[in-house]
Amino acid sequence: MQLKYKIVALGILPLLLAVAVICALVVFQNQKLGEQQAQLIENGILASKRAELKNYVAMALSVIAPLYADGQGDARAQRLALQALAEINFGRDGYFFVYDEAGRNLMHPRQADLVGKNMWNLTDPHGLLAVQALLASARADDGFLRYAWQKPSTGQVTDKLAYVVMLQRWGWMLGTGIYLEDVQQAIQQAREEIASEVHATMLAIAAVALLAVLLVFACGLTLNVREHRLADSRLQSLNRRIINLQEDERSRISRELHDGISQLLVSIKFQFELASHELDAAQAKGLETLRRAIERLGGAIGEVRRISHDLHPSLLDTLGLSAAIGQLAAEFEQRCGLTVLYRDDLHAVQLPDGVAVALFRIVQEALTNIERHAMASTAHIDLGQVAGAVQLEIEDDGIGFNPRQIEQIQGGIGLRNMRERVEHFGGTFSLASTPGCTRIGVALPVSLSGAVPFPARRVEA
CATH class of the missing domain: 3.30.565.10 (Histidine kinase-like ATPase, C-terminal domain)
Structure with missing residues (x-):
């Protein structure tokens, strides 16, 4: 990879990594806050639904209170109470239901085919024994239970929040419920709004990241051009230094060869020529001249060895x-x-x-x-x-x-x-x-x- 690409990568990659981490944190935090907000909305709606259900049951109890308080003719009072409860309704899907302690349905104004049937082992789509759970909740004085039941107006099984109470003297479980489709719709709407906000935030971060990448790219390009020029200048300076050093070294070797070896060799040549003439003339000093020439030749060899050693010591x-x-x-x-x-x-x-x-x-x-x-x-x-x-x-x-x-x-x-x-x-x-x-x-x-x-x-x- 060329230097300019390395510089750009060094600037952009950490930035992109930081943006990716920020985006991940933003998405995580928004999703977390969204779930918390949806939970708050659900809890608020369910709290209002619970209060509404308590009011409905209290109203139903007030309607049958005279019959329940009359201790004589319980069978007739129970029949009249069931008739009165069957006539009470609120909205398209608001009604009351009554079960006995054995799980037998005594009154259901929206699903008449259930009346008289034992629903003890009935389970909803989630596997919950609905009637048993309702009776247990009523006996525990909690009264609230969330389960799935068929909605009369649509015929679809949906979540339902019920509130039930026990009429101990008659052995009845009286209750009503509200279907939670509106709650689910509100929560879904809140989640969609949060997702839209997350999407807008991501777009904003992406725009900022793009601008930052462009800025880094421009700065990197500028720096690369500047460093490239500086590197060229340094390279030219280095080349000049290398050439100068080579010339200096060549000059030094040339001087040593000329002033040292060359002079010695010339002197040795003259000594050998002189010794040759003296020996030809049968002069006794010819051998002495030859010995001096040989000594100078040894000096020349030593000088060559010194120069060689300076170049690279063996x-x-x-x-x-x-x-x-x-x-x-x-x-x-x-x-x-x-x-x-x-x-x-x-x-x-x-x-x-x-x-x-x-x-x-x-x-x-x-x-x-x-x-x-x-x-x-x-x-x-x-x-x-x-x-x-x-x-x-x-x-x-x-x-x-x-x-x-x-x-x-x-x-x-x-x-x-x-x-x-x-x-x-x-x-x-x-x-x-x-x-x-x-x-x-x-x-x-x-x-x-x-x-x-x-x-x-x-x-x-």
Whole structure:
């Protein structure tokens, strides 16, 4: 995935995830509040229905009260009471019903075919023994029961809320009920209104999310264009640096070849020619001249080896980092006359090639800087390991410098190279300098658990 798409995805995906979570929370909370509101509506309507049913039953009791209070001629009083109750009705589906304690229907003005039948084992569509439950509710003085019953006006079975009381002396259960279709319609209407509100809320959130996504996309596109230009500028600068470094390195090698190897080879050529003439002339000094030429040839070979070692030390591949730094320190001490104290606690552990080369080049660059600028007499090189990392410290007792100032000028390329090498491997680089002490610290994360030590010797200065 290209950088610009990564930036846009990084901005949009968390936003979409947050919007999705918000939408889920809004839907959940609205549904929860909707159910609570529907429950409140249902409870309110049912409370009013219960009060209404109590009033109807109280009215029916007041109608038959004179007959029930008359203790004489109970059979005639009961017959008259049933006739009076059958004539009382309210609305299309409001009526009273009477059962005896055995579950036999004594009066039902809307369903005459039930009169005289034993309904003890009658169950509604929900499996409820309706008549038994009504009798139990009446005996418990609660009186209210919700069950399913056939609605006379439509012939459909629907929910019904009944209120019943016991007439103990006659052994009757008197009750009435109200069908709950209007309650269900009110609750359904409330749920539909809540669903409509949820839908409107979701549309509003979607509109806000769309605007936010467009805004993020525009900002991401702007940032991408800016970062792309900045990256191009940095890439061009890096290319120029690489070209300059390549040219500097080529110039250095060219100078060393021209001023060192070339001059030595020319001198050796002259020595061999002189020795050839002297030997042809049978002069005794011809052998001495030949020996001097051979000595100079050895010096030329050593110079070639030094240049090759500077380009890539073969000892780094054969004996490892510890020995390569030891040889570098020894050669530096011989060449410059400085005292180099090298302490190696890495125990010749074999490091990854990239890490070993980076640490070697850092030491090489640091010693070069000490030779050219520090005016020091002693240098310390400390190579070791800490938890999960290789640690390198280089210290000298030179004149010091201002690290901030030196990195801002052209002469700070070496320090920048050190820092970039360390950052490439995810390590840490520290630099501190005062008159009399300059310290460079490097720590590169390396897994040493499976490292294999070099079997060869270790070279130290």
